[in-house]
Amino acid sequence: MADRASALRLDRRGFLRTVGVAGTAVAAGGATAACSSGLQGSDGGDGDGGGDTIRIGYVSPSTGPLAAFGEADDFVIGSIQEHFSQNPIQVGGQSYAVEVLKRDSQSDSNRAADVAADLIQNNGIHLMLVSSTPDTSNPVSDQCEAQGMPCIATVTPWQPWFFGRGGQEGSKFQWTFNFFWGLEDVEAVYADMWDEVPTNKKAGALWPNDPDGLAWGDPTTGFAPAQAQRGYSIVDPGNYPNGTQDFSAQITQFKNEGAEILLGVPIPPDFTTFWRQAAQQGYQPKLATVAKALLFPSSVEALGPLGVNLGTEVWWSPSHPFTSSLTGQTAAQLAEAYTAATQKQWTQPIGFAHALFEVAAKAFGSVQAIDDKAGLASAISTMKLDTVVGSLDWTSGPVPNVAKTPVVGGQWRTGTDFAFDLTIVSNKQAPNIPVAGEVQPLGAPVAR
Incomplete structure (x- = not known):
């Protein structure tokens, strides 16, 4: 097991340098850390936000070689914020508006760590969401683990997320969680x-x-x-x-x-x-x-x-037989809404970006105060939730803080x-997801 952790581990010295100089890095790059999408909360302001707003950080690659993973994020976040404007999250009997602060990792691990540190230290977020490959998910999760910020990651297989961050059998992370499939x-x-x-x-x-x-x-x-x-x-x-x-x-x-x-x-x-x-x-x-x-x-x-x-x-398609716990949309309806809004073809990360907010809403609904970080982490660690990407269960492993998807x-x-x-x-590994064709060799006549 030590060999596995060693082989997958990111540059830990580089990460520790980032944590140690996070303030300096953000001061130098704070202006560029802001997303230019025009979404609420993406202006890179000081982020005190007031006590009546839940502030959620969101990091994914919008540019660089992994940009396709973040192509649908603006649509998902815009739709989610519209939903929350009509359906505020209830925490401790009080209604809260939701503000999403989106940041671009630029497909770069150092950049991902920097913007995560900025969101935690300078923008007053209550929860971090991160998506799309270990290049972004791991450094953001590491920042959150080091600074006591609850974090939910996805679109990262659990082995490189867990073992790649130094996880070992018999141990667990305190603040960071993941849902996706494994190798x-x-x-x-x-x-x-x-x-x-x-x-x-x-x-x-x-x-x-x-x-x-x-x-x-x-x-x-x-x-x-x-x-x-x-x-x-x-x-x-x-x-x-x-x-x-x-x-x-x-x-x-x-x-x-x-x-x-x-x-x-x-x-x-x-x-x-x-x-x-x-x-x-x-x-x-x-x-x-x-x-x-x-x-x-x-x-x-x-x-x-x-x-x-x-x-x-x-890992997600319009034919997946799942429904959002937030909006009630089926996978097909969510994909159709994306195409109608963007004129683009559906893409797999849509469902998982949406599911991040399903988990976030469930976690906040399980605590009495929006700044109860330990309570949020505890709520996620025991959560079972049916989402638009399938049933998530953080109590079943395969390692602590991981829920698997089909x-x-x-x-x-x-x-x-x-x-x-x-x-x-x-679909032998998930028979409830229907097939629409047979495996064809390369160079064979095209068959739908």
């Missing part, structure tokens, strides 16, 4: 998809040198041991730096070792680079299941015809209203 879940989903296409059972792996890549590629606790039990072997060229422009070495090794499956967790621009170079160099696996980079319509559209039948995990498998197919549709093709 064991996506390993099973991918293997279920692989089983549907005849291959030599060799999977070439694209593991970046970041918290996700280190977790997924860990030789002891990552994909390799789990997939070996299903009869698959991993061709692992080693971790590469984000922003790599030449993947010839990886492509050559995949070709030489006959990797008929492609696997990985690259950032979107890196996969675009890799996949175009793979086509140019004559590498076409029979199946590709790629996390992170293939979650979003924009990433697949950038590939044109090369995007057909690329596979990924699906995940299924999908492939991108030629679309109708949009260029591509993400079609659910494998």
